[in-house]
Amino acid sequence: MRHLISILLENETGALSRVVGLFSQRGYNIETISAAPTENPHMSRMTISTTGDDIDIEQIKKQIHKLVNVHTVSALESGKSEETMELELVFFKVKANTNVLRDNVKRISDIFDARIVDVSSESYTVCLSAGHGKIKRLMNALQDQTEILETVSSGLVAVSRGPKALGHK
Structure with missing residues (x-):
């Protein structure tokens, strides 16, 4: 778990x-x-x-x-959105060396509310700030359409909902 x-x-x-x-x-x-x-x-x-x-x-x-x-x-509480808010920042550098691949990556990025933050003649870099599950789904969708060349992640940050704060009574 x-x-x-x-x-x-x-x-x-x-x-x-x-x-x-x-x-x-x-x-x-x-x-x-x-x-x-x-x-x-x-x-x-x-x-x-x-x-x-x-x-x-x-x-x-x-x-x-x-x-x-x-x-x-x-x-x-990981994964329980009613108790915890969690986010992770991830960059996926993907192969985008044809018009078909570029269109597919753009379409997938739009579906997931991800941003294409870098474009070259051979690759796109897609950026997403989201929970672990959404990032995993984006990765799977990209892998189905193109090759992921590089993945960089910030690591998870999380905070409990409501007035309770770590270190405060």
């Missing part, structure tokens, strides 16, 4: 490395990771997506919370 872990930690050298090291020590894979300073420049928010059962994720959360510089750890 896919899980999202949101971590509020001090913005200091080595903090990210310690969190990633904990996952490595426990043998868990990080699917995506994103980290950036918050509204407080001394704090960063890290969002990690991983897979595992609920008991393992609870154990990981407890271990992360014990790390120096970590203020708050929270599991967000």
Whole structure:
């Protein structure tokens, strides 16, 4: 099962490395990771997506919370739009060296509300900011019509809906 872990930690050298090291020590894979300073420049928010059962994720959360510089750890409900908003930015560079391929990529991009952000005589670069499911569907649609030459993703960012905020009571 896919899980999202949101971590509020001090913005200091080595903090990210310690969190990633904990996952490595426990043998868990990080699917995506994103980290950036918050509204407080001394704090960063890290969002990690991983897979595992609920008991393992609870154990990981407890271990992360014990790390120096970590203020708050929270599991967000992945895929439950009524509780969590999640987005990822992705670029797909695709082969578009014929008029048929160009038309197909343009049509697919329009269907998914994606943007073509770069055009060359051989390729198009398609950009989409969306949830994991929509990105996967766009990738599948593009693969059905053309060759994907390169994929670049920002990693998932997520926030809970409503007034509750990580690190605030």
